[in-house]
Amino acid sequence: MTDPDLLMQALERGGHRLTEPRRQVAALITARRGHFAAADLVDDAHRRGAGVGRATVFRTLELLADLEAIERIDLPSGEHAYVACEPAHHHHLVCSSCGRSAEVVDGDLAKTVERIGRRTGYRIDSHRLELFGLCPVCQRRGTARA
Amino acid sequence: MTDPDLLMQALERGGHRLTEPRRQVAALITARRGHFAAADLVDDAHRRGAGVGRATVFRTLELLADLEAIERIDLPSGEHAYVACEPAHHHHLVCSSCGRSAEVVDGDLAKTVERIGRRTGYRIDSHRLELFGLCPVCQRRGTARA
DNA sequence: GTTTTTGCAAACCATTTGCAGGGTC
DNA sequence: GACCCTGCAAATGGTTTGCAAAAAC
Numbered sequence: 655m656t657d658p659d660l661l662m663q664a665l666e667r668g669g670h671r672l673t674e675p676r677r678q679v680a681a682l683i684t685a686r687r688g689h690f691a692a693a694d695l696v697d698d699a700h701r702r703g704a705g706v707g708r709a710t711v712f713r714t715l716e717l718l719a720d721l722e723a724i725e726r727i728d729l730p731s732g733e734h735a736y737v738a739c740e741p742a743h744h745h746h747l748v749c750s751s752c753g754r755s756a757e758v759v760d761g762d763l764a765k766t767v768e769r770i771g772r773r774t775g776y777r778i779d780s781h782r783l784e785l786f787g788l789c790p791v792c793q794r795r796g797t798a799r800a
Numbered sequence: 801m802t803d804p805d806l807l808m809q810a811l812e813r814g815g816h817r818l819t820e821p822r823r824q825v826a827a828l829i830t831a832r833r834g835h836f837a838a839a840d841l842v843d844d845a846h847r848r849g850a851g852v853g854r855a856t857v858f859r860t861l862e863l864l865a866d867l868e869a870i871e872r873i874d875l876p877s878g879e880h881a882y883v884a885c886e887p888a889h890h891h892h893l894v895c896s897s898c899g900r901s902a903e904v905v906d907g908d909l910a911k912t913v914e915r916i917g918r919r920t921g922y923r924i925d926s927h928r929l930e931l932f933g934l935c936p937v938c939q940r941r942g943t944a945r946a
Numbered sequence: 947g948t949t950t951t952t953g954c955a956a957a958c959c960a961t962t963t964g965c966a967g968g969g970t971c
Numbered sequence: 972g973a974c975c976c977t978g979c980a981a982a983t984g985g986t987t988t989g990c991a992a993a994a995a996c
Contacts, residue, residue, distance in 0.1 A: 859987095
């Protein structure tokens with residue numbers, strides 16, 4: 655889905671070094687379809703025999719999240735996961751069956767948020783909308799919800 | 801803010817036993833102002849000399865969250881926290897300075913979500929909107945963001 | 947009296963950190 | 972060559988679990 659190069663470019667733009675382990679992690683992320691946990695990548699790495707240490711995976715994910723090349727999301731279960739994404743404000747719509755996620759542009763949500771701010775008197779600095787459901791493919795498959 | 805009895809009633813409605821430790825936890829939740837982590841309650845309990853075990857706190861929180869008497873939220877930092885709330889669909893607006901949270905009713909968000917579903921073809925089952933900012937009190941205080 | 951709940955401590959799991967060696971710019 | 976990055980393994984911190992005793996219904 656995402657090109658590993660995009661991730662590497664993000665690192666480069668951020669002034670970080672382009673190392674082999676980071677390339678590995680970028681490739682692993684790209685190979686993933688839906689959302690993934692840090693532990694998934696660690697497993698993938700070991701399975702592929704790629705010598706990428708646990709710590710490096712975590713450090714690289716943190717780096718990429720800071721650069722907004724990937725995003726950290728919270729599943730309804732409370733688990734943390736990551737999804738690759740474009741660097742612009744948006745939200746994620748995650749399929750609860752296959753884990754694949756779609757990006758959703760802000761639309762009129764911004765207006766809604768602004769209205770809420772006015773109504774409550776809060777100065778709203780950030781917001782996060784997370785949507786969960788079944789993607790079209792899984793609906794057709796009649797797959798059960800997780 | 802919330803009455804401890806409301807929490808106990810939720811337990812009762814769910815067919816759970818009304819025990820002393822659960823009453824303690826309910827009281828501790830009520831005594832809290834903003835959001836809190838499970839660990840906070842454990843500390844509170846020990847500080848008060850109330851004999852409530854760590855495990856019981858976690859189990860009671862999970863129970864109450866399942867009953868929707870409290871809600872589990874995810875802070876921007878990735879930490880998990882809970883807030884007491886009314887049992888109806890709504891969202892939380894959390895103050896990043898004092899941690900206090902306001903409930904926000906759905907408003908036109910429902911329409912937005914429906915539109916997103918139509919546009920993407922996903923069957924959206926649930927959504928979660930989390931808002932972070934400064935509450936009116938903290939704005940007046942000129943408190944810095946965390 | 948039966949069934950649920952508790953508390954403890956140990957187990958667990960994800961994530962972080964210190965540090966010496968190695969790679970990148 | 973200087974500085975950044977990696978890997979390891981150990982530390983950490985939050986959360987869960989097994990089990991016998993205690994409490995609720």
